[in-house]
Every structure is written in structure tokens, then in C-alpha cells.
Amino acid sequence: MHPLAERIHNGDRRALARAITLAEREDEEKLTLMSDIFSIKKQAHYIGITGSPGSGKSTLINELLHLLREQDLSVAVIAIDPTSPFSGGSILGDRTRMQKHFIDPSIFIRSMATRGSLGGLARATKDAIRMCDAAGFDVVIVETVGVGQSELDVMKVVDTTGLVLTPNSGDILQIFKAGIMEIADVFVINKADLPDVEKLKITLEDYMMIADPEGWYPPIVKTVATKRTGLSEMWEEMKRHRSYLEETTSGQEKKRMQREMEVYELIREEIWRDVKRWIETGERTESLQKDGYDPYALAAQWFDEWKQERKSGDGE
Numbered sequence: 093m094h095p096l097a098e099r100i101h102n103g104d105r106r107a108l109a110r111a112i113t114l115a116e117r118e119d120e121e122k123l124t125l126m127s128d129i130f131s132i133k134k135q136a137h138y139i140g141i142t143g144s145p146g147s148g149k150s151t152l153i154n155e156l157l158h159l160l161r162e163q164d165l166s167v168a169v170i171a172i173d174p175t176s177p178f179s180g181g182s183i184l185g186d187r188t189r190m191q192k193h194f195i196d197p198s199i200f201i202r203s204m205a206t207r208g209s210l211g212g213l214a215r216a217t218k219d220a221i222r223m224c225d226a227a228g229f230d231v232v233i234v235e236t237v238g239v240g241q242s243e244l245d246v247m248k249v250v251d252t253t254g255l256v257l258t259p260n261s262g263d264i265l266q267i268f269k270a271g272i273m274e275i276a277d278v279f280v281i282n283k284a285d286l287p288d289v290e291k292l293k294i295t296l297e298d299y300m301m302i303a304d305p306e307g308w309y310p311p312i313v314k315t316v317a318t319k320r321t322g323l324s325e326m327w328e329e330m331k332r333h334r335s336y337l338e339e340t341t342s343g344q345e346k347k348r349m350q351r352e353m354e355v356y357e358l359i360r361e362e363i364w365r366d367v368k369r370w371i372e373t374g375e376r377t378e379s380l381q382k383d384g385y386d387p388y389a390l391a392a393q394w395f396d397e398w399k400q401e402r403k404s405g406d407g408e
């Protein structure tokens with residue numbers, strides 16, 4: 093077993109942090125490390141919180157963090173938005189005073205570096221989720237900023253996605269157009285202290301009439317994150333969704349599909365990594381600087397050459 097995997101398994105938080113950095117760097121060791129990580133995978137509930145910037149995702153997660161700690165559940169939070177503030181520190185502080193423990197080992201908070209390609213970030217985030225699982229956390233929460241392709245991508249590995257919407261913000265149209273509505277397992281109407289909550293609720297209900305989801309019908313919960321209202325309802329619905337995944341045929345089918353997609357994705361990434369290295373080490377990138385080349389022809393030519401070299405390489 094990879095030494096980092098072993099240490100993560102034994103609850104070593106520094107090893108966990110290091111492994112996540114390794115995943116961010118798209119290190120070559122990663123696939124073998126991840127395979128070991130996967131084999132010690134436990135039973136964490138993976139939760140994604142997504143929605144427009146300013147909708148209150150971080151505030152919600154902070155409150156959920158408190159709620160879960162009260163239930164004695166250990167929680168890892170992964171934020172793709174590095175500006176997201178989490179009050180893990182204050183909880184740590186309280187507990188330090190209470191128990192004289194140096195740190196609360198039941199909380200782990202990590203921001204993902206947003207450098208590099210978005211696809212790479214999504215991949216690294218998925219790996220980080222699994223690492224937290226292997227470290228034995230009961231719940232792993234991911235906050236993703238904005239509503240783009242990488243969000244959709246990350247949400248493919250989580251069990252339960254909470255889509256945060258706010259009344260009167262107009263963000264629902266953008267979310268709808270981006271195809272984010274479909275990934276919601278729980279609709280969270282946050283800032284329910286503001287006017288027009290019912291209007292948004294009706295819009296969502298109308299949407300569901302048209303979407304007519306099979307198997308799981310996403311519930312709508314109202315929250316006021318700043319007042320910690322509706323948080324337990326949100327958590328209950330998330331737990332109910334997880335039971336659905338585990339105990340029903342359509343839920344299990346969804347999980348199976350997710351795993352299948354991931355195999356394809358990993359293969360695509362491995363091939364791309366290999367081709368890219370081949371292009372770069374072969375000093376072929378110079379051809380890309382020239383004007384007027386035919387991108388189709390060049391791509392076809394390189395792909396052929398790469399395949400040929402691969403083949404002869406195998407024969408050695």
C-alpha cells in the first residue's frame with residue numbers, strides 16, 4: 093500500500109493534506125495512490141453544495157458543520173472557492189478550551205487550489221473527497237463556486253447535491269440554462285427571510301412538473317442560514333436522499349452509472365496526459381506556433397504517430 097494511504101487510513105491529518113496537494117499537482121503516482129485510497133474507502137456521506145456566488149453556501153455549510161458536530165459526526169469540508177470563510181476555527185477554539193485537545197480531529201477544512209485547468213480542479217476535488225472518506229470522516233461537504241461545467245463534474249461523485257437558490261435573485265434562469273437544475277437532489281431556498289420566497293417555491297414546483305423526475309423527487313427546503321433556521325430539515329432531507337441511493341433500485345442504478353462514467357473519465361485523462369507529454373517532449377509544440385495549419389490534419393497526424401510509437405514501444 094502507498095505509504096500516504098496507510099497514514100491517511102490511520103487518521104494522520106498531515107498525510108491527508110499532503111495527499112490532496114499531490115492530487116492537485118496531478119502527480120503521476122496519483123492513480124496508484126487513489127486506488128489504495130479507494131480500497132480503504134469507508135462510509136462517508138458525500139454532500140455537494142452548489143449555487144450562485146452570494147447565495148449563502150458558506151454560511152449554510154458553517155451552520156451545518158455546527159449541527160453535525162452536535163450530533164458527534166466528524167466532518168471534512170472542501171471549498172473550491174478559497175475566499176469561503178469557515179468557522180472551523182471557532183469550533184476548534186471551543187473544544188480546545190473544553191477538552192484541552194490540541195485540535196478537534198473531527199473537523200478538516202481544506203481549500204482547493206484553483207490554479208491549472210478547470211477539469212484538473214474537478215478531478216483533484218473528487219480525489220480529495222475520497223481521501224477524506226478514507227480518513228474516516230462521517231460527512232464530506234464540498235462547496236463549489238459558481239455554476240459551470242466543473243461544478244457539474246464535481247457533483248458527479250457526490251451522493252447528495254444541495255442547490256442553493258435565493259428569492260428574487262434571478263439566478264434561477266442562469267442555473268436552468270446551465271443545466272444545473274437536474275443535478276439538484278435537494279432544493280435549498282436560502283435567505284427565506286427575504287420577500288418572494290413563495291414565488292420561487294412555485295417556480296421550482298412548476299419546473300418539477302415539467303421535469304417529472306423518476307425515482308427521487310427533489311424536496312424543497314427553506315433556510316435562513318444566518319439564523320440557523322431550516323438547517324435540520326435540510327440535513328434530514330439529505331439523509332433521506334442517501335437512504336434512497338442505498339436502498340432503492342433506481343438509487344443504486346444512479347450510483348452504478350456514476351462509477352461507470354468515472355472509469356471512462358479516468359481513461360480519457362490518462363490518455364490525454366500521455367499524448368500531451370508526447371507532444372511536449374517531442375518538441376512538437378513549435379508546429380502550433382505557425383500560421384495557417386489545418387488543425388484537423390495536425391491532430392490526426394499526431395494521434396497516428398503517437399499510436400504508432402506506442403505500439404513499437406510495447407514490442408521492446
Ligand SMILES: Nc1nc2c(ncn2[C@@H]2O[C@H](COP(=O)(O)OP(=O)(O)O)[C@@H](O)[C@H]2O)c(=O)[nH]1
Nearest residue numbers: 145146147148149150151282283284316317318
Ligand atoms: N438575509 C440573509 N442573508 C444571508 C443568509 N445566508 C447568508 N446570507 C448572507 O449572504 C452573504 C453571502 O453569503 P456566503 O455564505 O458567503 O455566500 P456564498 O458565496 O454562496 O458562499 C453574506 O453576507 C451572508 O451573511 C440568509 O439566510 N438571509
Ligand SMILES: [Mg+2]
Nearest residue numbers: 149150173176
Ligand atoms: Mg462561499
